[in-house]
Amino acid sequence: QQQVKQSPQSLIVQKGGISIINCAYENTAFDYFPWYQQFPGKGPALLIAIRPDVSEKKEGRFTISFNKSAKQFSLHIMDSQPGDSATYFCAATPKRFGAGTRLTVKP
Amino acid sequence: EPEVTQTPSHQVTQMGQEVILRCVPISNHLYFYWYRQILGQKVEFLVSFYNNEISEKSEIFDDQFSVERPDGSNFTLKIRSTKLEDSAMYFCASKFLTGEETQYFGPGTRLLVL
Numbered sequence: 001q002q003q004v005k006q007s008p009q010s011l012i013v014q015k016g017g018i019s020i021i022n023c024a025y026e027n028t029a030f031d032y033f034p035w036y037q038q039f040p041g042k043g044p045a046l047l048i049a050i051r052p053d054v055s056e057k058k059e060g061r062f063t064i065s066f067n068k069s070a071k072q073f074s075l076h077i078m079d080s081q082p083g084d085s086a087t088y089f090c091a092a093t094p095k096r097f098g099a100g101t102r103l104t105v106k107p
Numbered sequence: 108e109p110e111v112t113q114t115p116s117h118q119v120t121q122m123g124q125e126v127i128l129r130c131v132p133i134s135n136h137l138y139f140y141w142y143r144q145i146l147g148q149k150v151e152f153l154v155s156f157y158n159n160e161i162s163e164k165s166e167i168f169d170d171q172f173s174v175e176r177p178d179g180s181n182f183t184l185k186i187r188s189t190k191l192e193d194s195a196m197y198f199c200a201s202k203f204l205t206g207e208e209t210q211y212f213g214p215g216t217r218l219l220v221l
Contacts, residue, residue, distance in 0.1 A: 043212030
């Protein structure tokens with residue numbers, strides 16, 4: 001009931017490509033779904049977040065798609081850049097993190 | 108820009124020793140959190156703290172752990188008798204208000220228990 005499942009574990013994308021990371025949750029009581037970006041040696045930093053009353057939220061090159069009935073949400077990074085190379089964590093409520101996806105964007 | 112700070116950045120200790128990890132949350136924030144991240148693994152919630160008391164804790168946060176806000180600025184995590192498996196990165200986070208869910212994370216303390 002408390003798990004957040006994230007995939008893939010790692011992702012390699014060419015510069016300019018689209019990076020897609022998926023998450024699924026179990027507890028329908030969760031009402032806040034943030035994505036965090038973490039660079040090596042740093043703490044997680046909030047990237048973008050969504051509440052279940054909307055199906056999509058876009059901020060710059062980053063978009064969250066949310067499917068409430070399937071209990072799934074995903075992060076899309078458009079025009080991926082080498083500077084986007086980091087580990088990305090989804091979460092349900094602020095406290096329950098997915099396992100993380102290590103994104104590498106090749107120049 | 109205000110930020111959460113943590114000290115020390117690295118700590119090495121012997122098994123069975125007590126350690127205190129320190130955090131200075133953003134000054135007007137009211138909610139405080141500790142998380143840990145074992146190397147290469149996910150971030151795990153330990154405890155949340157509001158109004159000078161624990162508001163929620165995970166199953167990881169057993170009797171070996173305690174938190175304290177000893178003054179108006181510091182927020183500490185104490186591990187009473189460290190175990191090898193306590194080796195991890197420990198992150199402090201804070202947020203301003205209930206209903207505002209954005210948590211701001213500190214840079215972390217890397218704890219190594221030998």
